[in-house]
Amino acid sequence: MVELAALEIADRPEAWAGLGFAVEDGSCRIGQVSHQLAGTPAPAGERPSKGIVSWSLAGLDQDRPGGDTSGIDGLNTRPVNGAIPDPVAPPRHRNGTLVIDHVVVFTPDLERTARALSEAGCRERRRRHAQTYGREMVQVFFRLGEVVLEVVGGPQPSGDGPARFFGLAFTVADLDATARYLGDRLHPAKGAVQPGRRIATLDRGAGSTVAMAFMSPGPVDYT
Numbered sequence: 001m002v003e004l005a006a007l008e009i010a011d012r013p014e015a016w017a018g019l020g021f022a023v024e025d026g027s028c029r030i031g032q033v034s035h036q037l038a039g040t041p042a043p044a045g046e047r048p049s050k051g052i053v054s055w056s057l058a059g060l061d062q063d064r065p066g067g068d069t070s071g072i073d074g075l076n077t078r079p080v081n082g083a084i085p086d087p088v089a090p091p092r093h094r095n096g097t098l099v100i101d102h103v104v105v106f107t108p109d110l111e112r113t114a115r116a117l118s119e120a121g122c123r124e125r126r127r128r129h130a131q132t133y134g135r136e137m138v139q140v141f142f143r144l145g146e147v148v149l150e151v152v153g154g155p156q157p158s159g160d161g162p163a164r165f166f167g168l169a170f171t172v173a174d175l176d177a178t179a180r181y182l183g184d185r186l187h188p189a190k191g192a193v194q195p196g197r198r199i200a201t202l203d204r205g206a207g208s209t210v211a212m213a214f215m216s217p218g219p220v221d222y223t
Contacts, residue, residue: 002121003145004033004103005080006056007168010049012039015207020095020181030170031090031099032146039209050209052165055103056080057144061121073116074162075105095181096172101215102141102148107163110153114140116163122149129155130193167211175200175216182206186214194218 009016016037017023021030028035038053054076071077090098107113118124128139135154142149151163172178175198179186185206192199192215202212 001123001143001145002057002059004055004100004147004149005058006034006036006078007103008036008038008053008055008076009210010039010051010053011037011208011210013037015039018207019185019202021093021097022091024091029091030093030097033100051167052103052210054078055165057120058082059121061119072120072163073107073113075165077120095214096174096178097170097214098173098217099171100147101169101171102150103144103168104166104211105149105151105163106166107151107153108159108161109157110138110140110151110155112157113151113153113163117142117149117151128193132193167213169199169213169215171217172214173217175214178214189216192216 013023013026013028016028016035021028021035023037026037028037039049056078058080060077060079105113114124122142122144124140125143126141128141130137130139132139132152137152138155140151140153142151152166175189179189179200182202185203187201187203189198189200191197194215197218198216199213200215202208202214204211206212
């Protein structure tokens with residue numbers, strides 16, 4: 001099984017520390033996933049990186065068609081040899097975060113991206129058609145260890161550009177407590193797609209370049 005081992009994030013460590021994540025030596029571990037906070041000033045004349053820069057995946061099929069696992073349909077990918085070791089007790093995050101609920105990827109060509117992920121060894125679990133993100137969309141779900149990957153695109157291709165990382169949703173122990181901690185940096189909670197759960201999105205001005213949301217605990221029914 002393909003598992004998500006790490007994410008490289010363009011944010012500076014102090015940005016995540018300010019949001020209540022436990023950060024040590026430029027890294028933040030949430031569940032089994034290490035977040036490498038690699039934000040550095042951009043060279044003169046270049047735009048700084050934003051959001052999720054790359055992911056590290058264990059269990060990839062490196063003999064897949066094309067053979068290049070450094071990129072999966074444009075998603076910057078770092079193969080990890082061997083299985084992910086069992087995590088030690090996770091650190092306590094002041095904002096109440098427990099694990100990543102899901103990683104969101106946007107694509108202009110859903111079938112192409114889903115096929116590339118499947119060829120790399122990721123197993124598609126479910127599809128959902130809905131009016132979401134302001135228009136008719138299709139969500140394709142994959143399981144990457146303890147994390148769900150949500151790939152979002154239109155029912156028909158809208159271009160030939162690459163897939164791109166969009167954001168992260170975290171499960172927290174108590175969403176109301178997280179809201180009190182983050183204050184006006186967190187938008188009011190609303191009902192999530194998953195029955196019985198709520199979700200609240202982080203304001204874009206809160207200090208992170210990652211589109212980020214926090215969810216109340218509950219059963220994961222993506223798959």
